[in-house]
Amino acid sequence: MVELVQHLLNGFLIGGIYALMGIGLTLIFGVMNVVNFAHGQFYMLGAFVVYTVFTLAGVPYLLALVVAAMAVGLLGVITERLLLRPIRDQPPDVPMLATIGLSIFLANMALIIWDPTPKDTGLPFPLVGVKVGPLTLTPMRLFVLVAAFVIIAGSHLFLQRSRMGKAIRATFQDREAAALMGVDVDVVNMVTFGWGAAMAALAGGLLAPIFQVFPTMGAIVTAKSFAVVIVGGLGSFPGAILAGLLLGIAESLGAGYVSSGYRDAIAFILIIVVLVVRPTGLLGHETHKLA
Amino acid sequence: MIQTQKLARGLSAVVLATLMATCTGSPTVDRTDASDALDGDPILFGVIAPLTGPVADAGAYVVSGLTIGVGKINAQGGVCGRPLEPIILDGMNDPQESANAAENLITREQVPIIMGAWGSSSTLAVMPVVARHGIPLVVETSSSDKITTPGTPGFDWVHRISPTSAMEAEAMKPYLVDELGMQRVAILSVNNDWGRGAGATFRQAIEEQGGQIVREDYIDQTVTDVLPQLTQINGSGADAIVMTTGAAQIATILKQYTELGMDQLILTTGGSNYPVAIMQLASPEMVNGTYHVMFYVPTEHALAGDPAMSEWYYDTYAENGYPEVGLGESYRGFDAAHVIAQAIELNDCSLDPESLNQALTRVEFAGLSGLVRFSEAHGHQSRPNVYLVRVDNGELAAVAADPPVEQP
Numbered sequence: 001m002v003e004l005v006q007h008l009l010n011g012f013l014i015g016g017i018y019a020l021m022g023i024g025l026t027l028i029f030g031v032m033n034v035v036n037f038a039h040g041q042f043y044m045l046g047a048f049v050v051y052t053v054f055t056l057a058g059v060p061y062l063l064a065l066v067v068a069a070m071a072v073g074l075l076g077v078i079t080e081r082l083l084l085r086p087i088r089d090q091p092p093d094v095p096m097l098a099t100i101g102l103s104i105f106l107a108n109m110a111l112i113i114w115d116p117t118p119k120d121t122g123l124p125f126p127l128v129g130v131k132v133g134p135l136t137l138t139p140m141r142l143f144v145l146v147a148a149f150v151i152i153a154g155s156h157l158f159l160q161r162s163r164m165g166k167a168i169r170a171t172f173q174d175r176e177a178a179a180l181m182g183v184d185v186d187v188v189n190m191v192t193f194g195w196g197a198a199m200a201a202l203a204g205g206l207l208a209p210i211f212q213v214f215p216t217m218g219a220i221v222t223a224k225s226f227a228v229v230i231v232g233g234l235g236s237f238p239g240a241i242l243a244g245l246l247l248g249i250a251e252s253l254g255a256g257y258v259s260s261g262y263r264d265a266i267a268f269i270l271i272i273v274v275l276v277v278r279p280t281g282l283l284g285h286e287t288h289k290l291a
Numbered sequence: 292m293i294q295t296q297k298l299a300r301g302l303s304a305v306v307l308a309t310l311m312a313t314c315t316g317s318p319t320v321d322r323t324d325a326s327d328a329l330d331g332d333p334i335l336f337g338v339i340a341p342l343t344g345p346v347a348d349a350g351a352y353v354v355s356g357l358t359i360g361v362g363k364i365n366a367q368g369g370v371c372g373r374p375l376e377p378i379i380l381d382g383m384n385d386p387q388e389s390a391n392a393a394e395n396l397i398t399r400e401q402v403p404i405i406m407g408a409w410g411s412s413s414t415l416a417v418m419p420v421v422a423r424h425g426i427p428l429v430v431e432t433s434s435s436d437k438i439t440t441p442g443t444p445g446f447d448w449v450h451r452i453s454p455t456s457a458m459e460a461e462a463m464k465p466y467l468v469d470e471l472g473m474q475r476v477a478i479l480s481v482n483n484d485w486g487r488g489a490g491a492t493f494r495q496a497i498e499e500q501g502g503q504i505v506r507e508d509y510i511d512q513t514v515t516d517v518l519p520q521l522t523q524i525n526g527s528g529a530d531a532i533v534m535t536t537g538a539a540q541i542a543t544i545l546k547q548y549t550e551l552g553m554d555q556l557i558l559t560t561g562g563s564n565y566p567v568a569i570m571q572l573a574s575p576e577m578v579n580g581t582y583h584v585m586f587y588v589p590t591e592h593a594l595a596g597d598p599a600m601s602e603w604y605y606d607t608y609a610e611n612g613y614p615e616v617g618l619g620e621s622y623r624g625f626d627a628a629h630v631i632a633q634a635i636e637l638n639d640c641s642l643d644p645e646s647l648n649q650a651l652t653r654v655e656f657a658g659l660s661g662l663v664r665f666s667e668a669h670g671h672q673s674r675p676n677v678y679l680v681r682v683d684n685g686e687l688a689a690v691a692a693d694p695p696v697e698q699p
Contacts, residue, residue, distance in 0.1 A: 003526045010518040108343070116347030117614055118539040120572045129552040138550045210546065211515040212539055212572055216345055220513045255519035260508040261482055263519075 002134040007252045013141050015248020016148035020203045021221060022228030022240035023155060024196035030172045030235035031192040033092060034084060037099040039200050039225050040218030041106035045072050046201025047208040047217065048114055051121045061124035061209075065147075068205040069198040076197025080190045088189075103222070110215035118212040127210070144206045151202055152241060155195075159237070168192055172235065200225075220264070227267035231274045233284020242282055246270070333376035334369075334642065336631050337396030338624075339407030339417060341384035345512045346537055349563055350409055352617030353431065354379060357406070357624030359607055370632045371640035377628070382408045384512075386416030393420040403642040404429065404634070406627045411435030411484035418445025427634075427648040431627040432620075434459070434561060435484040436492070439672045450651045450671045452626055452663050456485075456535075459560050459584050460492035462677040462693035467493075468500035470691075471556060471582065475505045477529035479520060479544065481536035482509035489535035489560050497533075505529050512536065517544050521551055531556040537563045538616070542572030549577050557581040565619020566682045572616070575685040583680045586660045587622040588689055594676060596657035604659060626658035 021043065028036045046068040054064035083102060087094045125143050129136035159165040170178035171188045179185050204217075211217075228247055232239030247267055255263040274281060338357060341350035357377060365374045378400050382389030389408040396402045397420070405421060406429045408414045414433040421428045422445035430438060430451040437443050439451050454462075467473045476497050480486030486509055494504050505527045508520040521544070524532060532548075532555050534541055541559050548557070559569075562585060570578045588594055595601035604625060608618055630651070635642065638650035652671070656663040661676035679691040 003522055006522045007519060010516075010522065014516050014518075111343060111347065116343070116351050117616060118348055118542075118572055120542070120574075127546060127550055129550045131552065136551050141550070207515075211543055214345075214348070214539070216343065216347065216513075217515075251516075252519045255508075256523045260510045260514075260520050263514065264511060 006135055007256045008249055009135060011249030011252030012245060013145050015245035016145045017203050017207055018224055018228050018247050019241040019244025020148045020151060020199055021225040022232060022244050023152060023237060024199035025225045026229045026235055026240045027192055028196040029229065031168055032189050034099065035096045037096065037222060038103040038106060040222030041103045042072050042076065042197040042200035043204035043221045044110060044215065044218035045106060046204030047213040048110060050205035050208045051119050051213045055121045065202060065205045068201045072201030073194040073198030077190050077194035080193035085186065107215050107218065114215065116215060118214040120212060121208045123209050140209060147206055151199065156237060164191055224267055227271055230271050231281060233281025236281060236283040239281055239283030331373040333374045334635060335376050335378055335400060335402050337400060337402035337405035338377045338379040339382040339389050339392045339405065340379060341409050342381035344383040344385065346384045348539065349537055349620050352620035353409065353624040355613045355617055356621030357628050359604065359611065360625035360628030364628060364632045370635050375632055378402060382413050384410040384413050386412050389413035390416040390420050393417045397424045397426050403644050404631055404647055406431055406631060411438060411488065414438055415484060418443065418449060421445055421448045426644050427651055429627050429630055431623040433485065435488040437484065448648055450665045452630060452673050452675065453562060453623065454586060454675050454677060455672065456489040456492040458674065459677055460496040463584055463679060464496040464500060466679055466691055467497055468502045473497060473502050473531035473556060475503050475529050476531045476533055477506040477524040477527060478504060478533050479508045479524065480534060481512050481540065485561060486535045493533050493560065512540065515543055518547050521547055521553065525551055525553055529555055531558060534559045535561040538565055538568035539572055542569045545569065545573045545577045560584040562586045563620055566680065566687055568616035568619060570685060578682045579684065581682050585678045585680050586675045587619065588678055588680060588687060589618045590687060591689055594678065594689060594692065595659050596661045601659055622659035626660055626663060629656050629658060630654050630663055
C-alpha cells in the first residue's frame, strides 16, 4: 500500500512536467496548426540555459529559469518569423518537416556548443528525501511540482484575462474571423510559438537539477508531449493537464508493477485506448475550442 | 513579400538538408590528421563509435583515447613507416546505423580493419557485415557473451579486447556474497544485449554463491526517471543493487536512490562506469561507499599492463584538455589503436584482411587494461584485468583484482 501511494506521488510529480510540456504543444498546434517536432529540443535548450546561467555563471536558480524562458521564448519567436511564417500557407506536412529539421539542427547545435558530455547543474534545493509518514518527498521535487502548477495557472490566467490571451483564443477558434475582427494573427502566431517554447524551456530548466543535461535529452520528451496532447484532446488546456498527470501516474504504476521495459510503451497504449474509446481525446471537442 | 518567402524557403531547405545529413544514413566522416612527419600514404582503418545519441559522450571518450594512441604510434614512426589514420563514423550506438557505417567503411573507404562498435547490440549488428566482406573487427567495449560465442554470425572475424560479462561475473564471484554480503540482490540495468547479458551472468554468479535475486529491472538507455523501479526495489527487501549501464545513467539512478533515502549496497559493472564521471554527474557524497567493477583504474598505474605507459597516458590525456570524466572510458580506444598497429606490423605490413585477421591472434600488447592477447581457445577473446573498486571520500581504491596484482 505504501509503495502504491509512493508510485502515485512519483507519478503526480513527473505528470506535472508532462502537463507543462503538453500545454505548450497543444497551444502551438491549436493556434498555428503546426505539429512542432522541436518541442523537446526547446525543453533541452531550457535545461542547457539553466546549466549555463545557474551552474557556470552562478546566477540564482529562479533567475536562471526566467532567463531560460526568455531566451528560448525569443528563439521560438524568431523561429516562427523566419522558418514557419513563410511556409504557413503550405500543406501541413511542410511546417511539420520544417520542425523536424529544426529539432535535428538544435540538437546538433547543442552538441557543438556544449559537447556530448552530460552535465550536472548542481542542486538549488536539497535532494535528500524528507520522510512524510512512510512516504519520501524531496524539497527539489516539491519545488518542481509547485512551480509547474504556478506556471500552468499563470498561463491559464493569461489566456483568460489578458488582451493577447483573448486574441490567441479567438485565433484558435476561427483564424479568419479573428483577423476580420482586427486581431493581428501574425503577432498571435509569434507570441504563441514563443510562449510554447518558453513553457518547454521552463520544464527543462525545472528538471535539469534532478536529471542530467545533454543534447539528445529532448527526443523522448517530444514523443511524451504528443502523447499528452492526443490523450488530453487537441487544443484542450485542462485536457493537457489531466493527460499529463494521467500519463505520469500510468508510467509510474506500469514501471513499478508491470515491467520497466514497457514504461515508454504505456504512453502509446494510452493513445490507442483513448483514440478508440474517445477519438477527440479525454477533454477534446469536435471543433477546436481553447477552454 | 514573395522574395522574402523565397528567401525563407531557401533558408529552410538549406537548414533541413544540413540537418538531415547529420542524422540519417550518411554519418559524419571524421579523418584525424596523420602525422606530417611521416612519408607515404596513411594506413587507414575504420572506427565505429557513437558520436551522437544518448551515449555520445562515451563515444567521444573512446575517440579521445584512440586519438592519443594514434598520435603516439605516429610520433614513434608510425606503422611500417607510414602514418596510421582512423576514419571515424558515427554509429549512434544504434544497430542499423552501426551496420550502415560498417558497410560504408568497407565499400566506400575500403578500410582493411575496423574497430567498434561500442554497444553490444551495435557490434552484433556489425558482425555479419564484416563477415560478408571478410574484414576483421576489433571490439574495444562490448561485453555481451554472444559476440565471442562460436556460431554467432561474424564470429570468425571478431577479436575482442574488452571482457565479457561472464568474465566480470566470474572474477567478482568470490566477493559478491561472501565479502560484500550481497544476499538479496536487485538488478537494475540498461535494456539491451549489454545490460541483459550482464544481468544474466551476475544472477548466475550470485545464485551460485547462495545469494538470491529479488527483482530484475531493465530500463531504456534514454530513461531518466527511475523512481518507480527504485520504489519497487526498496520495497522488495533487497540489500544490494547491481547496475550495468553508462556512467550518466548510473549518476541519475544514484540521485534518485538518494532522494528515496535508500541504503542498499551499490555495485556497478560493465566498464563504462568510471566512478569519477559518476561523482561529477551526481556528487561525491552520493557515490561514497559504492563498488564498481572496472578494467582500468586511471590513478593506479601499477595495475596497468604497462605502468609507465599508463602514467604517460594519464598526463597526456590531461595535457590535451580532454574531460576527466572520460578517462575511465578513453583507454579502450588507446589500446585498440595499438592492437591494430601491432597486427599490421605482425602481418609484414600487408593490409590483406584475411591474413590481418590471422595476425590479430599473434598480438601481445601490454596496454592500459592489462595484457591484450586473443585466445583462440576462448573465442578470440582477450582477458583484461578486472578490478573491484570502492569509492571512499571521493577516492578510488581497488579492493580486489583479477588476476591478483603481485605486491612489490
